[in-house]
Amino acid sequence: MLIIAPLLAAPPEGITPNFSWDVFHAWDSIWYEKIATLGYEYINDGKYHTIAFFPLYPLIISGIMALGLPFIIAGTLVNNLAFLGAILFIYSWMRERLGLKTALWTIVFLVWFPLSIYGSVIYAEGLYLLLSSATLRAFEQNQYWWVAIWGSLATATRPTGIALIPAFLIVAWREKRKVTAYIASLAAASGVCFYSIYCYVHFQDALAFVRVQKAWQPVEDFYGQGWLKMLMQVAIGTRNWQHGAVVDFWHPLLFVVICASSCLIWRFREKLGATNTVYIFGVLGFILWLLAGNPLINSIIIFGGAYLLWYFRSQLGLVLFVYGFCSLGLIFSTGRPESAERYAYGIVSVAIAFGIFLSRYPRWGYISSAFFGLLLALYAMRFAQHLWVA
Structure with missing residues (x-):
């Protein structure tokens, strides 16, 4: 992104990037910058608005910016450090739970799969991966205070964090856990609940972050x-x-x-x-x-x-x-x-499932890692050139 992409001619609809932090800043990064610097805005007009992006990641970035760092550096550092933390945490968790071999292959998948580019640029992937993993491990080990804390942060980071709540309630019911498991499961939703309250107070629409998603949905002839x-x-x-x-x-x-x-x-x-x-x-x-x-x-x-x-x-x-x-x-x-x-x-869970598969069939792991490495390099250069990745 910093060395090869600046040497290439600008592709159609793309750019030739400079040797700078700007290579990590494109697409959704622009929305996070608007939130961190200007705050949220929303009108129910069917168009794109910053309210679609959950608040924890840009909130942390704005806190780092208060120390004097510009947005691009702060955003890149937060996501990269969070992604590194997620890698170390998941490795330790899987090593004690499924063994060294599965832990290693899970990390190989997470690091080399081409979509790991989003753990290096100004996106919230690294932060969500870290927080959701910490929440899942805490629930697995019946640490319900940590479930409430990590879960509330996860649901304030990405809309997909909402999936934690029904998952925990189902598991608590199936395993006949104590009432505290249900309380912690519901408490994990506090992140998205507080965001909903914020939307109601500022925009008189508690579900503004849901309604604005229509702007990103292309018109289709039928569902699916x-x-x-x-x-x-x-x-x-x-x-x-x-x-x-x-x-x-x-x-x-x-x-x-x-x-x-x-x-x-x-x-x-x-x-x-x-x-x-x-x-x-x-x-x-x-x-x-x-x-x-x-x-x-x-x-x-x-x-x-x-x-x-x-x-x-x-x-x-x-x-x-x-x-x-x-x-x-x-x-x-x-x-x-x-x-x-x-x-x-x-x-x-998907990454761990792939890790189990690759640990059982390491030849597939060697081949796929080489192939993923090639794709990761291509995805990185495309992102640096401001071309859509995936």
Whole structure:
């Protein structure tokens, strides 16, 4: 972002960045800057407004700015330090819970997955990952005071933090926990409750942060059209989807060939051997990515994450399992996939499920880490050039 991107020519609709902190400042970063410097604004007119972004991250940034640092430096440092804290915390938690191998592979996934770029730029991903993980661990260990504290901070950071509340209530009911578990679960919602009160006092609309989301929702012919589009972009190609007819014959043909080849390889995997099977699947996966692009990565983190949550539910435990599906359910409830992959990456249960999978099949871990590293570099340069990532 600081060395390679400034040397490249400006792409269409992008820029050539300078060697400066500005490379970490784009897209949602602009909204956080407005909040940290000017405060919130909102009118119920169906347009974009800062009220859509939850307050804890910009509040911390404004506190750091009071020490004399400019917004770009303060915002970058807060998210990076929070992301580092999340990595160290999750490693320690998983090491004592699932062992060293799973802990290491969970961190490998979190650090190398291309969407980890949002742990390095001026976004709230690092902070939410840290706070939600601390809340989940506290509930798992019956530390209910910490559940209330960390949970209230998490629900004041991201709207997806709301998924913590139903997850805790379900687990408390299933495990027949004491009344204090229910009280702590509800207390964790205080972050979003106080934000709602703020919205009512200043804008006379307690749900202003919900209503403003309509501005980010494209008009669709039917509910879930965006999800169908994402899957069809993988299967038949973007051009064919846009035209409603097969104008690019090669995309669906190659997709069928790759799927058929995968079935044959799986059928004869014992004759090929474990090592050869993994490497051949890796090559086919890379070809499929060249064919489908980012929609494939987004499908893997969302739908692949959901499958692994279910498959490893006994190893994850009830708290992580229920929280993972409550979070995915909240994402799917919007009916649109925009930024869904980023929200799914921020679900620590999904990262742990991938960590368990990679710890059991380390060859997949080596191949995917190399591939993810390539994508992470590409995503980083795109962000520095002010191009949309994901």
